[in-house]
Each structure stands twice: as C-alpha cells, then as structure tokens.
Amino acid sequence: MPRPTSLTVRSLVPGAAQGALLFADVGLSFWGGVDPLRGEIIDRHHPLSGEYLTGRVLAIPSGRGSCTGSSVLMELISNGHAPAALVLAEADEILTLGVLVAQMIFERSLPVLCIGSEAFAALRGKAFARIDGASLAVFDHIPVDNWQPSETPTQARDTSTAIELSEFDHALLNGAHGKAAQMAMQIVLRLAELQGAQRLIDVTQAHIDGCIYTGPASLRFAQQLVQWGAKVRVPTTLNSISVDQRRWRELGIDPLLGEPASAVGDAYMAMGAQLSFTCAPYLLDSAPKAGDQIVWAESNAVVYANSVLGARTLKYPDYLDICIALTGRAPLIGCHLDAPRKARLRVELPKLAELDDAFYPLLGYHIGALAGSRIPLIFGLEQRQPDLDDLKAFGAAFATTSAAPLFHIAGVTPEALDPAQVLEPDTPLPVATIRLEDLLVSWRELNSARDNRVDVVSLGNPHFSLSEFARLAQLCRDRVKHPEVVLAITCGRAVLEQARDAGYIDVIETFGATLVTDTCWCMLGEPVIPRAATTLMTNSGKYAHYAPGLVGRNVHFASLAECVDAACTATASGRLPSWLQPALPMENRSHV
Structure with a gap:
C-alpha cells in the first residue's frame, strides 16, 4: 500500500470520503463554471475545463465569482453529481453554505476542508485523497485497501454557541417565530461560527439571489420555506430570475424551464419579497445609502453596494441571503466592520490615452484575477472621472474573477476619495503594476471568437x-x-x-x-x-x-x-481600441 501524506486541516463540514484528486490552483465559480445537472466544469477559461466533478475530491484555493455557487453545489448534491469532498486553501462561505442547506433540506452532505495555502500547495501532483473528519491523507497513487471511515456524524451537532445572542435571537432559534425562521436562524448561526463572528447585527434590507432556478432542488428549497410559513422581516428585493416571467412563452422558452423558473420567483414573492427581478438593485429607488448594514447577494450588486454606494454587505451566498432576510440578523464580520474594508493590494495603472467604455470592464476583469480575495486600491484614474455605468461594468467584471467583495479607486470611490482612509497606518501594501501589454492579454482572453x-x-x-x-x-x-x-x-x-x-x-x-x-x-x-x-x-x-x-x-x-x-x-471589426493599440509592436499597429 502506498504511504500517504497526512495534512493538518480545519473541518468546515464534517464527513468522510475518498476519491481521485482533481486539483487546480485557480478559484472556481460554480455558477457559470459548473453544469448543475451533469457536474461538468464548463468555465472555458479554467484549467479544469471539461473535467467532471462527480465522485472526485475537488481541491481549489477557493470559490470565486457568483453567489449562486451555493445553489449549484446544493443541486449537485441533490442529484448525485457532486464531488466526493471539497478541499480549500481558504474558507469559502458560498460553497460551504450550499452543503449546509443540502444537509438540512435533503439530508445529504459532503465533507468540506480548509487546509491553508502552504498545505494546499502540497496537493499538486497527488493522485488520490482520503478525508475522515479532520484528517486528510493524499496519495501519489490510488491505494488498494479496505479502508472504512470512522463514525463521523454529519447531522448531529452541539446547538450551543459562543456567539452573543439577543432575546429575539433566542426566540428565533427556539421556534417562537415559526419553523422557517428557526431553520434560517440555525443556518445564520452556523455560518457565523465558521466565520468567527462574536455577535449578530440588524440589517436594513436584503437582495435575494437564490431566486435563480438551478434545478429541482432550488425550487424545492423555496417551496419548503413557504410551506413552513416563511415571511421576510426587512424590505427585500429579488434578483433576476431565470426567465422573463411575463413573456417566457412568447419568447419560445421550453415550459420545462419556464414553469419551475417562474414558480421560484412566485415562491419568494409569497415570502414577502418585492417583484423587482433585477441583478442591478442599486438602480432602484430603494438602493441603500453609505454606511447602511444590508444583506445583498448577486456578486456584481455586492461589489457595487460596497464600493460605489459605501453600504456594508458581505458577498452573501444564495440561501444565506433569504435566511438573513427571514431573521433580520446577520453576522458582524467582514465588510460589515471597518478594518476588513481596508485595501490589501495597491494597483498602479499605466499611462492611458483617451478611453472608451470597453476599458472599465476589461480592467475590472484583469484586476479581479490579479487581486484574488484581496481588496485592491487602484491608482491612475484620479483624473478620468469614470461614471456610474463605468463603475458598474468594472465591478461586474471584477466580481467575476475575484472573491473580494469590494474595490477602491483612489480619488473616485467614496471611501478612497482620500486614499489614506483605506490604508492601514504603517502597513505597506504589495504593489501590482499593470502594463498595457497585460491588458492586451486579458482582451484576447475575453475575445474567444475567431470568426468575424x-x-x-x-x-x-x-x-x-x-x-x-x-x-x-x-x-x-x-x-x-x-x-x-x-x-x-x-x-x-x-x-x-x-x-x-x-x-x-x-x-x-x-x-x-x-x-x-x-x-x-x-x-x-x-x-x-x-x-x-x-x-x-x-x-x-x-x-x-x-x-x-x-x-x-x-x-x-x-x-x-x-x-x-x-x-x-453582422460583422465584428476586430479593431483594438485606440487606448490599447500601444500594447502592440509598432509594425502591427497599422493592421488594427
């Protein structure tokens, strides 16, 4: 039998599993990156594109991108196409939440481990992984033995908590406000514990991303809440759903999608949410103000709320959003606090010519990948005066490639009008200097078409x-x-x-x-x-x-x-924007 390498881990969701190791050093958005019905990785920019998750131990640094990743993972667990386990370099609330909801609603689960960056790097090149509670063993070859996991309960757990709870919190937890609110409070507390929160705060509004239909499990979850009498406690808007509810038949959408997708939206409105159906709730009259404590999901909306409006929200996973809306209580952690909103990366831009509106989404996409989970502070746009549409486009692309819920642009975004306000005193930041040639690489990555x-x-x-x-x-x-x-x-x-x-x-x-x-x-x-x-x-x-x-x-x-x-x-010109053309060798500029 091959000798395994044993690693120290933190168990986010307990369990036991084994399988072939599927490793990547790039984060993965399950929404838009994984087919929820088949378990195929469909992000064509990801190194694991085309691989299947089913029955394998997936090792990635973290999730990234969409808040709907929790819904996709729950769907995979429900339909049997989930990975055997998740091994993460850093804790990821979106993916962990998907497993916790599957536990509660479908009584199915999978182990989720957080092992840190150094141990994660040691997984590269390993063929097989075995998880048993808080133990992770990895192998160079597939072991041939009669391994049996120890008894690791995934449902039973101590319901006591070190989190400071109010009288109202206790009432929610004890079921005084109904089963839906009780279940919601249990999930809020479980995530609060994983995040290390010490207490909860009141929120003033919610935006729900979980109204997207990812498959039968997403509809079952929403309808179960309605059956349990769920009612939101704060003003709540709804993200885009999966169809145009008024015109899906006219648009030729198959009823196999149109009917359940519309039913998901109806279920959330039955809980008291507003009929808004937009992924840009910051365009509504109800948009929050600077300093408001809110619970928003939908990655682009979260980034816009934090960065452009100065409101305070985490990048909330689907289903945690509705749980907080049902309780009105959120963990006091992350971007709800001052210190975690500080910059962790300084980004310096090159000299730029006159810009068009393609610049900002391209820059957001590039900086998101560069920043990872770090909050960037961007220098070089102080005199450019990007408008709200530019910041919307930047933030959406940034949220696609980054796990961070916030960005700062020096002299532009409200908390960084004076950049010193988002810097820790006497703490130098790592510096990333972007060249036009770097942006050209990202431009070509986004331009995947070869036919004009x-x-x-x-x-x-x-x-x-x-x-x-x-x-x-x-x-x-x-x-x-x-x-x-x-x-x-x-x-x-x-x-x-x-x-x-x-x-x-x-x-x-x-x-x-x-x-x-x-x-x-x-x-x-x-x-x-x-x-x-x-x-x-x-x-x-x-x-x-x-x-x-x-x-x-x-x-x-x-x-x-x-x-x-x-x-x-009916033809793309293929022209590079004028501000990007200096990135080309001189002899090639006449051909664009």
Whole structure:
C-alpha cells in the first residue's frame, strides 16, 4: 500500500470520503463554471475545463465569482453529481453554505476542508485523497485497501454557541417565530461560527439571489420555506430570475424551464419579497445609502453596494441571503466592520490615452484575477472621472474573477476619495503594476471568437441603466439592424418603464432590438439565442467570460458603439481600441 501524506486541516463540514484528486490552483465559480445537472466544469477559461466533478475530491484555493455557487453545489448534491469532498486553501462561505442547506433540506452532505495555502500547495501532483473528519491523507497513487471511515456524524451537532445572542435571537432559534425562521436562524448561526463572528447585527434590507432556478432542488428549497410559513422581516428585493416571467412563452422558452423558473420567483414573492427581478438593485429607488448594514447577494450588486454606494454587505451566498432576510440578523464580520474594508493590494495603472467604455470592464476583469480575495486600491484614474455605468461594468467584471467583495479607486470611490482612509497606518501594501501589454492579454482572453461573423449582440449584463438606454438610443437613431442579427437587451422592469417614458425604447425597437426583463444573460439561452447562432458580441466583461461555458458560443468583446456597428453589419471589426493599440509592436499597429 502506498504511504500517504497526512495534512493538518480545519473541518468546515464534517464527513468522510475518498476519491481521485482533481486539483487546480485557480478559484472556481460554480455558477457559470459548473453544469448543475451533469457536474461538468464548463468555465472555458479554467484549467479544469471539461473535467467532471462527480465522485472526485475537488481541491481549489477557493470559490470565486457568483453567489449562486451555493445553489449549484446544493443541486449537485441533490442529484448525485457532486464531488466526493471539497478541499480549500481558504474558507469559502458560498460553497460551504450550499452543503449546509443540502444537509438540512435533503439530508445529504459532503465533507468540506480548509487546509491553508502552504498545505494546499502540497496537493499538486497527488493522485488520490482520503478525508475522515479532520484528517486528510493524499496519495501519489490510488491505494488498494479496505479502508472504512470512522463514525463521523454529519447531522448531529452541539446547538450551543459562543456567539452573543439577543432575546429575539433566542426566540428565533427556539421556534417562537415559526419553523422557517428557526431553520434560517440555525443556518445564520452556523455560518457565523465558521466565520468567527462574536455577535449578530440588524440589517436594513436584503437582495435575494437564490431566486435563480438551478434545478429541482432550488425550487424545492423555496417551496419548503413557504410551506413552513416563511415571511421576510426587512424590505427585500429579488434578483433576476431565470426567465422573463411575463413573456417566457412568447419568447419560445421550453415550459420545462419556464414553469419551475417562474414558480421560484412566485415562491419568494409569497415570502414577502418585492417583484423587482433585477441583478442591478442599486438602480432602484430603494438602493441603500453609505454606511447602511444590508444583506445583498448577486456578486456584481455586492461589489457595487460596497464600493460605489459605501453600504456594508458581505458577498452573501444564495440561501444565506433569504435566511438573513427571514431573521433580520446577520453576522458582524467582514465588510460589515471597518478594518476588513481596508485595501490589501495597491494597483498602479499605466499611462492611458483617451478611453472608451470597453476599458472599465476589461480592467475590472484583469484586476479581479490579479487581486484574488484581496481588496485592491487602484491608482491612475484620479483624473478620468469614470461614471456610474463605468463603475458598474468594472465591478461586474471584477466580481467575476475575484472573491473580494469590494474595490477602491483612489480619488473616485467614496471611501478612497482620500486614499489614506483605506490604508492601514504603517502597513505597506504589495504593489501590482499593470502594463498595457497585460491588458492586451486579458482582451484576447475575453475575445474567444475567431470568426468575424456576429449572430447575436448581447447587452445588459448587468441590467441596463437609464443612462445606458440613452446612449444606446443615440447610437441606434436613424439606423437599422441587420436582419440576420439578434440584438437583445436585458433590464429590470422599473428601468424599462423609465426608458420608455423618456422616449428611448421607441428608437431602440425601431432599430430592431428585443427587450427582455426579469432575467439576465447568465440565464438566457436558446431560442433567444438562435440555435444556428455560433458567435456572440457583448460589451460585458462578465458575460464575455461566462458565455462560452453557459451557451457554448464564442464571443467578441468590445465597446457599446462597436456592438451597435456589428448589429448593423453582422460583422465584428476586430479593431483594438485606440487606448490599447500601444500594447502592440509598432509594425502591427497599422493592421488594427
């Protein structure tokens, strides 16, 4: 029998398992990165792309990207396509929460371990892993033995807690406010313990990302809460759902998706949530103010709330969001506090020429990957005055590649107007200097299409704002879309009505665009994207990253103006923006 390497671990969710080791040193977003029905890794930018998780021990530094990763993992556990275990370098609340909810609702689980960066590096090249409680053994070869796990209960646990609880907290925990609130409080406390919180705080509002339909388990979870009498305790908005609830039949969506996806939205509204259905709740009149303690899920919304509005929220996993909305109580940890909002990485930008709107999503995508879980402080945009749409696009792309819930831009974002305010005194930061050549690498990564043909132009990820509609109407006026190109825009109902009242929608519909509400491009597929379509074009760094895995099409990424031009010609120009052209060798610049 081969001699194993034994490692010291922290058990986030206890259990016992073994399997072939699937290792990567890059974080993975389960939403948009893993097929919830088959367990295939579909993130085409990830080193494990094409691998299957089922029955294998997945070792990744952490999750990243979408808050819906918890829902995808719960779905995989429910349908039997989950990994045998998760081994993480650093604790990840999104993935851990998915396992905890599966325990509570489906009585199924898998072990989750946190082992630290040094031990994690030792997993590289290992073939097999075995987990038994707080013990991890890894092997160079598959062992041949009759291993039996020790008795490791995954359900029974001490219900006492070291967290300071109020009288109301105790009442919730004891079931005085109903079974749904009791279950929600149990989950809130379990995550609070894992995070090291000492007490809970009141929140003023919630935004629920768990209303996305990832499969039958996500609907069952929501309907179970309704059956238990769940009612939200704070004003609560809903993220995009998986279909346009009013028009999914008209759009040709299969009832096998349309009916359960719509039912998930109905279930959350039955709990008292508002009919908002937008991934950009910061565009609503109910958007929080600086200093407000909130619970928001949806990765781009979390990053925007923290960074641009100065509100305070963690990057809450799906299902923890509704649990906090049902209790009104959240762990006092992370970005709810002052110190964890400080910068952990200084990013310096190169000298830049005149910019277009493709710059900010590209920069966010690049810095997100560079920062990992560290909060960056970015220098070099002090005189550029990026507007709210620029910051929205930056934040969405940043949240796609980073696990951090916050960014600072010196002289721009509210907490970094004076950069010294987000620095720890006498604590030098590591410095990352970005060159234009580095941004060119990320540009080429987002531009996965090799054919200049454009079949679909995708706009509104995150949902379009009123000012984006104004800009689009200006670009579309007195022009007509190519008959073989689909140009579709996703947006919230409230913004759509504002744009209609302002006269923008008449111009855009005359151009030939399709308007879709309630859902977003991360959930849209055929037939909104025609089956024969092979190539998409978008101005969204987030969607340019996710689309190849989600819908199996390659992508052109460019500015909004380039997208409209492509909609008219059915062809991508392939031009580099002028501000990026200095990254090319001199002899190549005349060819772009």
